[in-house]
């Protein structure tokens with residue numbers, strides 16, 4: 111395990127090397143940009159459902175996920191943001207090693223500039239992901255068969271959970287061990303502003319997060335939890351549950367419906383709330399550039 115500090119630009123960050131799968135990384139964080147340090151905001155690119163294939167020409171409904179990430183990665187790399195998060199379905203369908211090598215290649219312009227935290231979706235394969243991405247942004251938690259990461263930035267803390275059950279099986283599940291870990295973690299992190307990230311949607315269908323009610327029993331009373339960011343549905347939407355904001359990030363790979371944008375979201379977080387700007391690169395681009403402001407529950 112080694113700690114690496116990128117001095118090549120002013121977005122200095124610490125990135126951790128997890129060594130082999132299962133090893134635990136030490137503390138890593140998104141360092142504030144000097145220009146933003148005064149108001150302690152955290153400025154991130156939020157992506158979801160990249161669905162990167164091994165075959166670069168693979169397409170669905172006329173969308174080319176490989177080309178879409180190439181475009182978005184160029185935009186994110188130039189954005190001056192401090193970091194990025196991808197909420198799963200990184201790979202096209204079955205999490206093949208070739209999918210992840212393409213993902214890694216496409217993300218290179220971004221990883222040269224900023225740390226990226228990633229969650230796993232139902233089209234990912236944990237072992238193949240961990241073989242391709244041996245470095246972890248943030249602190250990897252010691253959970254068996256789950257990839258859970260905590261990233262700190264002054265008072266803001268990102269928790270990246272693992273809702274993946276089995277590769278290419280649609281529903282999601284956190285499971286008892288992860289829920290117990292979250293309970294303990296929130297008890298000892300009461301002073302933070304906590305934002306949670308995972309892949310699955312939180313409806314009541316058989317293809318959503320199956321233990322969502324048990325998740326809300328845990329996070330509902332912990333007022334430091336302000337928002338959940340997720341993907342899965344390939345829909346861009348804002349909702350709330352128990353005053354916790356639920357932000358459904360747009361898919362980058364392809365949409366299932368012509369009304370939905372293809373793209374990513376630029377987010378600026380602080381202790382009080384967040385501001386979000388849609389960067390639509392395909393699909394329905396009518397709301398490209400549209401801003402949304404959210405105030406956190408107190």
Ligand SMILES: [Zn+2]
Pocket residue numbers: 159161199231342343344361
């Ligand atoms: Zn997806």
